[in-house]
Amino acid sequence: MRRPAPLSRHVEGFRQHVEEAKNLKIMQQVADRLGIGIHEVHMELEKVMRWMQPVRRQMPVVSDDGNIQTMEVTRQGIGPLNTKFGKFWEMSFEVGDRWSKYHALVMADLDSHSGLPVFKNKEEIVVRTDSGCVTGQVFADTTCDCEAQLHLAQEEISHAGEGIVVHIPHQDGRGMGLPFKLGTLQLQDALGVNTVEAARLLAYDGSIDVRTYEGVVAVLKFLGISDQTMINLVTNNPKKVDALEMNGYRVINTPAVVKGHEHISHHLAAKADGLGHNYGVFRPRISPETVNLEAVDLP
């Protein structure tokens, strides 16, 4: 004789039934208000729920010591941002490294099933790897140029029509952490030293920039950027170029130079002297003329 299902399962089934009916009612209300079919609302809702599901992948990357390591990358959500630079998709990632949280801002069409970008230009893409800066990018402190650099990158991407910003919130203060960064702001404010001097005064062991970029490579690979694609990196920081080149990418750069007030030029000079930043094109594109000349067959 079959035993009856336990009561809890009945309750659970009934609850699910009620939830579905409620949801169906809301979907119908929305469809009626918009003058569309309930099917359309249902399809969109299904897509959104699919995009909210975590997607986990293992990505092989080359570290700055030359060793290959496998990084776990999990995409956790996708949604559109209508910015003053155009429409970007924000994708939230969890990466198995010390920085853990990553955001990708992607300008491209998305595959509606997988949520992965479909880039029209397979040859070249504009990319920025952007360290989070809560003081400048969120609270509008004018000591640094981080907010302006991020916007400049979004503008470059908008001009190209496609591209990716990988933003890493925990790389604030060149990866030294917010307490350290706030300390450097105090030293700059009180003593009038520059950002690099302030960091050197405060650092125990002389290291003032501990950022690593393997996670950025892992996120780019997740987004389908193979090493066959040339990366036009919006940066002044040669270390970021090195990290991509270590992973087999060909890289050219677009300077991320923000024209601005006295604060900023002081800041830029300090970063050039202290961190080796370069405000020109230091990974130039090989001009097509040169390539053509080499390829000409002699009669």
Ligand SMILES: [Zn+2]
């Ligand atoms: Zn900043």
